[in-house]
Amino acid sequence: MTTQFYERLSNDLTQLLENSIDYNVTIEVGEEPDKQTYKVHSYILQSRNSYFYKKLNEISFNENHIKVLKMHNISIRIFNIIIKYIYGGIVSLEKLENSVIFDLLIISNELNLDELVEHLQTHFVNNNASWLRLNFSQVYQTSCQVKNFNIIKDFCNNIVAKYPNIIFESENFQTLPEDTLISIIEKDDLQLEESKIWQYVIQWGKAQNPTLPSNVDEWTSDNFLTLKTTLGKCLPQIRYFSISREDVFEMIFPYQQILEPKLWSDINSKFLAPSKPISSTVLPSRKILNVTFPTRITLSSNIIADEHTLEISSWIDKRELNYTENNPYEFKLLVRGSRDGFDVKTIYEICDKVSNIVIVLKVKDTGEILGGYIPCKLDKNNTKWIYSQDSFAFSLKTTNLKNSILSRVKNFSYAFANYPQHSLYFGHTLCLNYNLKTGKNCNSLQNMYSYDKPIHSLNSGFNVVEYEIFEVSKKK
Incomplete structure (x- = not known):
């Protein structure tokens, strides 16, 4: 009978990394002035990884009998995860943003960490498929360029097939x-x-x-x-x-x-002569399904995914349970900040006399997705408060927010402030002013005068990295 004590072995090797006893390699990671130097051991790196085996064989020892390796293209955060995996065989993804995990996947592939590459791909497909769909263009392009991303590539090709x-x-x-x-x-x-x-x-x-x-x-x-x-x-x-x-x-x-x-x-x-035999290979006809696949809003949005649009549609219809498929609404993109500009005036110019619009915006640094629904028409020629019984503001579920927050209007006469020269307000629950990308002109206050609950954790201004506005209409 063989007993394997892997947990103790992992802990001991991780301690060796932290104490750096008898190290003979230093690895410089990150850019100035924040670069960090790791003191590590060639026999562990070379026994665990083919990239380091080859790389360290190409480097000579200096006068202090140390091999110096510089890897400034890798962030300190990513390298921390990788070096702990090499020493201890442990990777924790629980507190990592999906964008960081995807960067980790790319770097792991560059370092020939095949086991980790397969694990991270499986993690995405099984646990974070919505993020892959939301970032489909970037993910698909990367999977096409990288030979070892077969799991993600198959996932993307299945979407492309539909x-x-x-x-x-x-x-x-x-x-x-x-x-x-x-x-x-x-x-x-x-x-x-x-x-x-x-x-x-x-x-x-x-x-x-x-x-x-x-x-x-x-x-x-x-x-x-x-x-x-x-x-x-x-x-x-x-x-x-x-x-x-x-x-x-x-x-x-x-x-x-x-x-x-x-x-x-x-x-x-x-x-x-249809009955005459032929010698050419006859491939089977495509399996064309007699169904109409729902429009994938995620593939034309830089911010929201399918589950987000289903949730917003449920709120529009005031359903107790969210739609899970067959969204009854179409989301037609009208405005995108990175394409049309971040000035509030742009929103009024493009959306003038348009009703039933949803605005979504991504907050810089926090990654929060805030927004709101405006059932009434915007008016670029008038400054006024607009009456509505059906408008709402929201904060959508993300990596850092377990459940979405819905805030419905309660003071109907002050549902929405139409200020075409400088502002777009959902009461004080969500306020967009001037240029959304600079000056921290946006805010979401805790003052619940017009809406029933706050949607943002901070009571201070913030910038937007992207925003989009969709016209929402019933599917025919």
Whole structure:
């Protein structure tokens, strides 16, 4: 019988890190003036990690018999977690923001910490999928660039399968890595017509060869050969025999030279003599589901996720229990600070005479998501208090807030202050003034004159790193 005393071993090695007895390596981490030096042991680093094994073998001892390694590109906070994992095999994620955990994942991959990379990916998918969806663009782009992020990449590809326009209609589509494009178009459940997939593949291939003539009628044999070579691994993923006769004629016929002659012959045989056997590989048709997937607001927002919009919609309808799926409302983005500017006047200009709007804003430093619902019309030409029985303010659930806070209007005559020159007020519960990004012009007071509860923990001003305004309307 074998007994393993891992906990004691972990504690003893962690103590060795803290006491640094007989250290022979120093690692400088962080930037001046806050950089920190760690005194560590080469035999532990090299036995536990291939990156340090190679790196330390490349460095000579100095006159004090110490190897000096500088890693200024890693933050002290991230390195603290990594070095404790290397020594003690322990990582605690409970008090870490998701953005920090994602940075930890990236650095862990760079340091060849494969066990930790797999653990962090699994943690995100199982416990923080909403954060991945909220930051989909950044997460997907990273997973495409990093070979070892297969768990997160599969998670993202499953979203793309349901919502293919996220990728195919994005401005970054033409720069998509080849292996990523293949991983998408090879999926049997990709919810896209085969003829559209063909068009996107051709579009991607032409983008990789910008010198090709724009008019395909002017192409030479060499031009077609160039495109055929570029798309060599993509073309076998197209389900040619699922494409209609009309689409074959309109979309594939102009590019027939990039197909193998036998395949082109079999495609034509399918229409002319359907019962005649063919030798080309026939891939199964896509499993197109006869359902309409709900619009994923998370994928067009820098701040809110699906569960947030479901919660806000429940508050609009004054439900006791929140919607959990099939949101009855559409959220149409009207204003975004990083796109349109952070001045309050901008909000009134763009949202003039618009009703039923939701504003959400992300507080600098704390990461809080505050906001409110305005059922009445904004008016850029008048300064006045607006009457409403249905407006509300809120603070949404985040990593640092266990449950969302809803604050409903109680003084209907002072539900909302329409001050187009400088301010936008939900009573005193949420006050937005002048430029939201500078000067700490925003505040949320504890004065409950107009609304029934406070939504913000501090009674002082704050800045906003991003805000968005959505027009909310019932789905048809």
